[in-house]
Amino acid sequence: MSASGARPVGAGRRIPLAWAGVIPFLGYLGVFLLLPTGIVLWGAIRAQHGPGLTLSGLKxxxxxxxxxxxxxxxxxxxxTAVMGALLGAILAYAIATGNPDGLIRRVYIAGSGVLAQFGGVTLAFAFLATVGPAGILMHASWYFDYPQGIGLIYLYFQIPLMVVVFLPAIDGLKIQWREATANLGGSTWQYWRHVGVPLLRPAFFGATLLLFANALSAFATIQAWDNQIAYVVPQQINTSIISEVGLASPNEPQILALGMIILVAVVMTGYALLQRRTARWLR
Amino acid sequence: MASVAPLAAIAAQSGTAPDTRRGMRGAKRYRLNAFRYLIFCVFGLFFLVPLLAMARFSVEGTRPGQFSLSAWTQIPSYPGLLSAIEITLELALLTCAVILLLVVPTLIWIQLRVRWISRAVEFLCLLPLTIPAIVLVVGLAPIYNYIRHYNLSALQLFWVYGILALPYSSRALAAGLGAVDLKTLSEAARSLGASWLTVIWRIVVPNMWQALLNAMLLTTALVLGEFTVAVTLLYTNLQTALYYISRDTNNAGVLFSTSTGALVFAFMLLMILSYVGRRRRRRRG
Known part of the structure; x- marks a missing residue:
């Protein structure tokens, strides 16, 4: 939009101030998003004794x-990412091969959208009621075992997330490609071996990485599942912020958080690259 | 001629009435359908049973096998629970207000007047997706120490919740903004003498109310389920209240009734959301 096009007569020559309207929003983001991130990074590399920076925290x-x-x-x-991806891909395939306007498809898509976001404390309670020590379905002795107990609970939101992310890729497989394979004399096996799987591979690995990042940053479910022992990084970050006793270093929360940032950044970069490859043929 | 032979063979193979939708023959299609319904049943049970078990636990009586509504009736009187529910609902309202009063006008303003900044702002809006809440909270702890000098209320959490909701709400809003022909509408309004405020409030907002509703629902669902930030900063909202109850009394019936209630509420919100989204897509298509 040209700067002079819509200016009313009589406004005269004003200094362009349109960008000033964005300042409150950027200030808000600055204080509650960028500043905390900066505090984490600064705390991780700041020397604990005396001034200056150090990389000893990274050690x-x-x-x-x-x-x-x-x-x-x-x-x-x-x-949970690999199992969720495999099971979710099977479910997504079953959904994709059905009637595109059918009831089952609509229910499963809406349900997946809901369940993919359904983590948290209530999910742990739901499984406690199902397979916990007094569960309705069974009294699983491994419910509080790591990682199978918590892994089962994580699958509850990983599988729906896989369906949400992977279904568009399966839907993008064109029927014409299958017909072309058949016309060239290819069998179903050859179609999957040479066409289907190679096309879906980047989307599948990308979705797996997304599931990995999703499980990595999950905290509420595992904390409600077992609040006595810290198993994963988010739990230890929480413990180290609240207790501040028996830490490996006074800036342990910041260093753990930095480790998380690095890990998630690597995973999400891989996801973005694979996503770009998928987008080449998926319209 | 040689290339026609396989074609003819396939044509002969495919029989009289091929199922054209996926290019499969009857027997194969039948096998596939059997496999599909098996999959749907297995996964359906996996998704439904935990929810039903939780609902069943919420009406468990004092003796096993007995039904009782006591877990539901004690929600209002359970210490701390009602105030936690109240705080959470107020937080949802406050966070929605942040989105409506700060994020929505800013995003519209950027599309109208400051296009050159839109890529950077879009990046910033999606940034919270790649910074886990548990990482953000490490940096927020000193900031909240500062805030607590002035105000101790858990309602102060709305500052962070606005940030956490930003990726979801901004994407919903961007979809709505993309569907509006902003340039034509704003130029027409401006040429008729409308101020920029009028353009935003009376021209653009009425054209994207569904996107606004989407953003509000997503934000509310997020606030209702938020646990990480609240528990680490030692504030009490609904999820942390449930967590503390479960830590102290492992099998309190009130856990299951409140969880079921909160879940049904969140499900309703998200179902409305998927319904609204579908209607919009259909109309456009």
Whole structure:
């Protein structure tokens, strides 16, 4: 939009002040988004004794005590991401091959949208009532075991998220490609082997990475599942902020948070790259 | 001629009445459908049973197998619970107000007058998705120490919740803004003598009320389920109140009744959302 086009007569020559309207919003973001992020980064590299900066905090990231939480986090996120992705892909395929206007498809899509966001404390209660020590379905002895107990609970929101993210990719497979394969004499197996799977692969891995990041930053569910022991990084961050006792270093929360930022940034970059590859053929 | 032979063979193979939608023959289609319904049943049970179990627990009597509504009737009298529900609903209102009074006008203003900044703002709006709440809260702790010098109320959480809701609400708003022909509408209004405020309030907003509703519903759903920030900053909202109850008394019936109630409420919000979204898409298509 040209700056002079819509200016009313009589406004005269004013200094352009349109950008000033954005200042309150940017100020809000600055104080409650950028400043906290800056505080985390600054706290992680600031020297604990005396002035100056140090990278000794980063050494803490690979120390055995801190590594424990990161290994657990990656393990739990990895397992639930891969299983959620596989199961979610199967469910998405079952949805995609049905009637595009059918009731089942609509229910499952709406339901997935809801359940993908359904984490939190209530989810842990729901599973406590189902397979917990006094559960209705069974009294699973492994309910409080790590990672199978919490992994099962995580699948409850990972599978719907996979459906939400992956269904567009399956829907993007054109029927003409299958017909073209058949015309060239290809079998169903050859269609999947040479056409379907190679096309879906980047979308699948991208979605898996998204699920990984999703599980990585999840905190409420695992905290409500077992509030006695800290298994994963978010739990230890919470503990280290609240208690401030027995920490590996006074700035342990900041260093753990920095580790999370690095991990999520790597994963989300991979996701963005794969997403770009998918977008090439998916319209 | 050689290339026609496979075609003819396929034509002969495919029989008299092929199911054209997925290019499959009857028997194959039948097998696929059997597989599909099996999948739907298994996953449907996996998704439904925990919810039903929670609902069943909420009407559990004193003796196993008995029904009782006591878990529901004690919600108002349970210590701290009602005030937590109240705080959470007020937080949802306040956060929606932030979105409506700050984010909506700013995003419209950017589209109208400061286009060159829109890419940067879009990036900033999506940034909270890549910074987990538990990371953000580490940096927020000193800021909230400062805020607590002036005000101790848990309602102060709305500042952060506005940020957490930003990715979802801004995407909903961007979809609404994209569907409006802003340039033509604003130029027409301006040429008729409307002020920029009038353009925003009486021209643009009425054209994107569905996007506004979407943004409000998403924001409310997020605030209702928020736990991480509240528990780490030691504030009490609905989720943290439930968490503290569960920590102290493991199987309190009130946990399950309140959770079921909150869940049904959130489900309703999100179902309305999906309904609104579908209607908009259909109209455009």
């Amino acid at each position: 803490l990231l690979v120390s055995p005590t801190v590594r424990f939480y990161f290994v657990n986090s990656i393990e739990l996120s990895g397992i």
